Amino acid sequence: MISPTRIMHFEALGFLYGLAAIVTYQLFTGQINLQGLLQRKDGTGQTSPERIQLLLTTIAAAARYAAQVAQAPPGTLPDIPSDWLYLMGGSSSLYVVHKAWNVFKAAQQLGEKS
Amino acid sequence: MTMVQVCGFVLCLFIGLLALTILYLIWTRKIDLSELLSEANGDASMSRFQLLIFTFVIAIALFEIVESSMKFPDIPQGVLVLLGISASTYAVGKGISYSQPQVMMQGSVGKAPDGSDVDDAVAAAQAAAGQAAAHAASAQQAAAKAQQASGNQT
Numbered sequence: 001m002i003s004p005t006r007i008m009h010f011e012a013l014g015f016l017y018g019l020a021a022i023v024t025y026q027l028f029t030g031q032i033n034l035q036g037l038l039q040r041k042d043g044t045g046q047t048s049p050e051r052i053q054l055l056l057t058t059i060a061a062a063a064r065y066a067a068q069v070a071q072a073p074p075g076t077l078p079d080i081p082s083d084w085l086y087l088m089g090g091s092s093s094l095y096v097v098h099k100a101w102n103v104f105k106a107a108q109q110l111g112e113k114s
Numbered sequence: 115m116t117m118v119q120v121c122g123f124v125l126c127l128f129i130g131l132l133a134l135t136i137l138y139l140i141w142t143r144k145i146d147l148s149e150l151l152s153e154a155n156g157d158a159s160m161s162r163f164q165l166l167i168f169t170f171v172i173a174i175a176l177f178e179i180v181e182s183s184m185k186f187p188d189i190p191q192g193v194l195v196l197l198g199i200s201a202s203t204y205a206v207g208k209g210i211s212y213s214q215p216q217v218m219m220q221g222s223v224g225k226a227p228d229g230s231d232v233d234d235a236v237a238a239a240q241a242a243a244g245q246a247a248a249h250a251a252s253a254q255q256a257a258a259k260a261q262q263a264s265g266n267q268t
Contacts (some may be wrong), residue, residue, distance in 0.1 A: 003122075004119065004122030004123055004125065004126050004151055005122075007126040007130070008125075008129065009181055011126065011129055011130045011133055012133075012177065012201055013177070013181070014133065015133040015136075015137065016173065016174060016177055017174075018133075019137065020139055020170055020174065022137065022147075023141050023147065023150070023166070023170075026147055026148075029149055031143070031147070032147055032148055032150050032151060032169045033148055033149060033151060033152050033156070033158055034151065034158045034163075035156070035157060035158055036156075036157030036158055037151070037157075037158040037159075037160060037163065038160075039157070041155075041157060041211070041217070051160050054160055054164065055160065055163070055164075057230060058163075058164045058167055058168070059167070061168075061196070062167050062171045064169060065172075065196075066171055066175070069175040069178070069179075070241070072179075074179075074182045074183055075179060075182065075183030075185065076179070076187055077175065077179055077187045077188070077189060077190055077193065078190070079190035079191065079192040079193070079194070080190070080192030080193060080196050082192070083156075084192075084196075085192055085195050085196060086195060086198070088199050088200075089199050092164075092199055092200070092202075092203040095160065095161075095203065095207075096203055096206050096210070098166070098206060099210055099211075100210045101117070103210050103211065103213075103214050103217050104174060104214065105158060106214070106217040107214040107216070108218045110216055110217060
């Protein structure tokens, strides 16, 4: 007879993959709002290079880590190489600094207008 | 069957039903995820998106490893640093946005604070106004006809 541990395993697996599938489906069908994801928030509506680079770095890092997990020996969670951490840190810092610059510049312009 | 096994099956049934209910409610949109990645002004947030991707990748990896070895593995320093970078980006981004709320609201991409599309709302309001005008005109005509009919009777 199947044990409760095994049933719990299938339940957890089903929930996790089910949730991931529903979120992915809703992202692709536009049910989860993605409007303005890659656009500047300073009122110009222009595409933002720092957002694009952060998106690409994020996808690359996530894919690389998923590949590392697939190749790792059983029972161990692989570590992330430090160069990838520097890359993610740099990319995120660039995004945050650029966002701060844009927001404070737009605030200054708004202040001058009013 | 021992008491422990019975309790185990009852627990499995409860957790299974709970998981199914949550997935069903998300699918039927009674648990609404449409604003999962949205900021206060209705635009999607890059840092939320990043946090979502990393959370899913690491959660699924961790689950697969626990499942294969039946023990909880040590979480490497690098994974914690990566999640820390992602969460810090999110927190700092929110701090910047909320420090200048007037810029955040002015910078939204065609969205109202409640997430509805402003252009769509304007078009819908115009269509409704047109319909209301047509209804008013037909009601006036009907009233005139009724008045005429009552005049003829007297």
